[in-house]
Amino acid sequence: MITPTQTLTVTIDSDTAAKLQASVDAGTYPSVTAAARAALETWYDPVQAKEEIRRLVQEGLESGEPIPGAVVFERLKRRYGG
Template sequence: MGPAQQRSITISSELADEVDEAVASGEYPSASEVVVDALRQWKERRDNFGYSLEELKRLVQEGIDSGPAEEGAPFMERLRRKYAAMEK
């Protein structure tokens, strides 16, 4: 990581209370560390998964629209039989 740069952000009073509680409980040494940890986790999630909120919503809807789930083992057995028959 490069040199530290100062930023000013505005957060809701509810989030500010959460930050204050994390520091008061000793979970973090400072409010800056709470924010840095949150940003690290955000970056990791973004880098590892790479999905935007819109993409996730679309994928969830695609799953809903695809109909009810099937049991894996019977489904795979049907596929095996299908492709075995195609080989003959």
């Protein structure tokens, strides 16, 4: 089912615009519109966002033995320099 869309014009501060663009540049979202839509969906439905966080935490817990953060950061430093 295709959801109907509506075009709106919204003015945002330059910091927020930069964050949206950074998410696109990082490859997280295909466009600023998609990034803004995701942000609005999260804002609009906090219950859904909490459920997603719980799902991701559970997925992490089930992925294997935990590794201390300090060990992970040390591995990253060795691999990528730092």
